[in-house]
Amino acid sequence: MVESKFPPKYFMSNTNNNLNNLKSENFNWSLIQNEMVNKLGKDIYESWLKKIELVDEFNNYLILSVPTRFIRDWITSRYLDQILQIVKSFKKEIIRLEIKIIEKDVKVRFEKSKFNILNESKNISYLKDSYLQFNRIDPNKRFDNFITSSSNKLAFEASLKVSENISHYNPLYIYGGVGMGKTHLLNSIGLELKKNNKVMFISAERFMYQFVKSIKSNEMVKFKDNFRNTDILLIDDIQFMNGKEAMQEEFFHTFNALLDKGSQVIVSADRAPNKLPRIQERIKSRFSGGLVVDIQKPDFELRKKIVEKKSEELNSLYVDQVNISKEIQSFISTEITTSIRELVGAVNRIFSFSRIYNKNPNLAESKVVLKDLLNLSENKVSIDLIQTLVCKFFKISKNEMLSSRRSRYLVRPRQTAIYLTKILTSKSLPEIGREFSNRDHTTIIHSVKTIEKLKEQDSDVSDNINKLKNQILYNSKENEI
Secondary structure, three states, X not given: OOXXXXXXXXXXXXXXXXXXXXXXXXXXXXXXXXXXXXXXXXXXXXXXXXXXXXXXXXXXXXXXXXXXXHHHHHHHHHOHHHHHHHHHXXXXXXXXXXXXXXXXXXXXXXXXXXXXXXXXXXXXXXXXXXXXXXXXXXXXXXXXHOOOOOOOHHHHHXXXXXXXXXXXXXXXXXXXXOOOOHHHHHHHHXXXXXXXXXXXXXXXXXXXXXXXXXXXXXXXXXXHHHHHOOOEEEEXXXXXXXXXXXXXXXXXXXXXXXXXXXXXXEEEEOOOHHHOOOOOHHHHHHHHOOEEEEEOOOOHHHHHHHHHHHHHHHHHHOOOOOOOXXXXXXXXXXXXXXXXXXXXXXXXXXXXXXXXXXXXXXXXXXXXXOHHHHHHHHOOOXXXXXXXXXXXXXXXXXXXXXXXXXXHHHHHHHHHHHHHHHXXXXXXXXXXXXXXXXXXXXXXXHHXXXXXXXXXXXXXXXXXXXXXXXXXXXOOOOOOO
């Protein structure tokens, strides 16, 4: 990365001069680096942000790079919004940042290949280029390293069958909770079928983004061609299409076109087709017309296998350095039942503890290291559950609460549900907004602040919030409204 030649003090005193040069076609990345130091502090910059490099600039977004997936995830979850605001202060047209993982030893090859592509076609379309970037299949998520038991056996066998004989089950619809292995199975199918077929693997959110961009740039013909000419279409997290009527309309016709020509469609979601909120009935009916399989909550047999497998991998990588005991493995398998992702995370934490302190933790130490994950297994809170219980408490329907109406008897329950979602889940503001009929994140912030103020001023409001919180955290499953 190129270091700035100007010290932070110089930069701050010349801010106005720098802003005059913001309309240039290419960013002076060193200026943005200096501003990150000023806004976020030197410690954060040196630890994380210094590793960011500018790869390319398009009309309204930047492609940045970092050397590892961990750094990318850390920056994305904690600093991406602030970095975007800094970039927008230099060029307001920039509305999005994309972070790629480019290791140092492949950096030169990447730049060379990009130069060759641009030479081959200077008019290469934004749409075409974006598909190349985001149609990613992970070579590490394969059938042979997908661990099975009775809780996910059916989904695994159905995925294998589709890989051997496309259109045998069409569409194949796989659903299950967060961190259960749905994306792993879709990825495995894509790996197998891409050997002899044209495969498109994309998330529903990315599909939505490409759809909107295609409309704005008048490239709907290219959009349709890219999706309708594929042999295999894999779409992850289809529930994110909820409430987006125009996109659902396009997806429905794309779906039909693919089935008509014998292409295979595989879809994943967090719930069964008939439970998808604000999705057209005809789309749900098409999903139900294929094979619908669920990945159930991991049973003890599966959890035990996963913990043992992950422990073996770590032991083989760091011989004589780490040895997670059978007692700790059994404890993790027994106590963490929420998802496979949390299981793997628990093993990684114990492993990290062992390496940092150069000792294998005992049971008491393990409980301290894993305390928040252990709580997760007790408190399975979903936005759907919060909405359901709040609606029941205030005696309104879920459709009323999620509507755009601003009647007083609807606003307070809606704000209450948003507030409880913010404090009882780890969802981001945009994610919460999506689940409340695509409301803006500023609306979410306003709702949270309103309820916090009312709790301080009105004891009845505070009591009601506490009652609802206890119902959500400790009650058994309620019937959906």
